[in-house]
Amino acid sequence: MTAALITAIPDPQVAFEDLYQVPPVENITDTPDEIRHKQARVRQLAQQRNAILLAHHYQRPEVQEVADIVADSLKLSQAAAKTNSDVIVMCGVHFMAETASILCPSKTVLLPDVKAGCSLAASISVESLRAWKAKFPDAVVVSYINTSAAVKAESDYCCTSANAAKIVSSIPADRPILFAPDKFLASVVARQLKRSNIIAYPGYCHVHKTIEPEQVVELLDQHPDAELLLHPECGCVSSCMAKAADGSLPADRTFFLSTEGMLRHIAQSTAAEFAIGTELGILHQLRSKFPDKTFYPVNPNAVCAFMKTITLDKVIRALQTMSPQVRVPEETARRARVAIDRMLELS
Numbered sequence: 001m002t003a004a005l006i007t008a009i010p011d012p013q014v015a016f017e018d019l020y021q022v023p024p025v026e027n028i029t030d031t032p033d034e035i036r037h038k039q040a041r042v043r044q045l046a047q048q049r050n051a052i053l054l055a056h057h058y059q060r061p062e063v064q065e066v067a068d069i070v071a072d073s074l075k076l077s078q079a080a081a082k083t084n085s086d087v088i089v090m091c092g093v094h095f096m097a098e099t100a101s102i103l104c105p106s107k108t109v110l111l112p113d114v115k116a117g118c119s120l121a122a123s124i125s126v127e128s129l130r131a132w133k134a135k136f137p138d139a140v141v142v143s144y145i146n147t148s149a150a151v152k153a154e155s156d157y158c159c160t161s162a163n164a165a166k167i168v169s170s171i172p173a174d175r176p177i178l179f180a181p182d183k184f185l186a187s188v189v190a191r192q193l194k195r196s197n198i199i200a201y202p203g204y205c206h207v208h209k210t211i212e213p214e215q216v217v218e219l220l221d222q223h224p225d226a227e228l229l230l231h232p233e234c235g236c237v238s239s240c241m242a243k244a245a246d247g248s249l250p251a252d253r254t255f256f257l258s259t260e261g262m263l264r265h266i267a268q269s270t271a272a273e274f275a276i277g278t279e280l281g282i283l284h285q286l287r288s289k290f291p292d293k294t295f296y297p298v299n300p301n302a303v304c305a306f307m308k309t310i311t312l313d314k315v316i317r318a319l320q321t322m323s324p325q326v327r328v329p330e331e332t333a334r335r336a337r338v339a340i341d342r343m344l345e346l347s
């Protein structure tokens with residue numbers, strides 16, 4: 001089976017962990033009544049500001065419940081691109097707010113907490129990408145949506161976990177591809193497409209990396225009838241693809257899916273139980289949409305502290321003060337938009 005080639009980061013002295021700071025996760029002690037009251041206040045302010053609230057599946061349950069749309073990175077960018085609202089409140093992380101700003105330069109984009117970063121996006125800077133490109137001048141650059149606007153501006157295509165294979169397969173087979181920054185997603189795409197000229201940047205998400213093959217094996221031993229749904233950012237994907245190929249995991253019950261892909265898959269599956277390998281926030285959507293099915297997290301500690309920085313109080317404050325705003329400089333946005341538009345046209 002084909003695996004992506006992984007190259008060293010341009011500056012091996014810098015550890016990815018030095019490039020970001022994980023914020024503390026605030027413990028919210030609101031009563032159900034207080035939550036309902038705050039949610040009503042959010043809706044009232046959103047109406048006054050003509051704002052749309054977009055939330056990622058990893059958001060806190062009370063934030064997901066108050067949003068207009070809860071979705072994966074692809075659907076959030078599509079929703080931003082077509083909204084008529086004046087204001088977009090991004091209940092997600094910084095690169096998602098930047099993507100919305102690139103697609104809607106005339107709108108106000110609010111990110112309720114500026115600490116809502118992303119370890120994966122932090123793993124590649126525009127300088128690292130330029131240095132990497134200089135080593136492979138003939139390559140086409142495909143950047144995951146989990147990157148800064150500046151990195152997207154240096155890329156030929158953007159992709160998400162929902163469409164990475166489709167985007168890569170649209171590129172002529174003889175062109176080498178620099179795939180940044182997620183090495184695990186790169187390996188899934190390389191194996192799915194049997195393509196040997198995908199060169200992967202060695203970045204990863206610090207949350208998904210902790211979802212390990214041993215946890216998968218143990219959980220499926222306990223629940224042998226469960227279908228296994230893994231996000232392609234997980235640290236276990238290479239091992240699980242190999243196990244599915246040699247029969248030690250059930251190939252017909254192992255799937256690599258984006259968060260939205262998991263929801264779509266479960267809606268049409270006859271299985272009653274699912275082992276879920278991704279950030280825990282998605283369990284709120286899964287359990288509310290499919291109350292008759294049972295979900296087991298592969299790693300019950302897989303929490304993204306960046307996503308959890310967004311709280312109802314901060315959404316209220318953002319709508320009251322119209323800050324913090326995220327705006328991408330015009331020239332960067334113009335160049336980044338080329339890569340994002342190519343992705344949206346192919347999606």
Ligand code: 13P
Pocket residue numbers: 057071072073074118146160161162205231233257258259260
């Ligand atoms: P998707 O929701 O696009 O699958 O991405 C997961 C993610 O890590 C977002 O930060």
Ligand code: SF4
Pocket residue numbers: 058093117118119120121146205206207208279304305306307
């Ligand atoms: Fe970034 Fe990982 Fe959090 Fe997603 S889960 S926002 S990739 S740190």
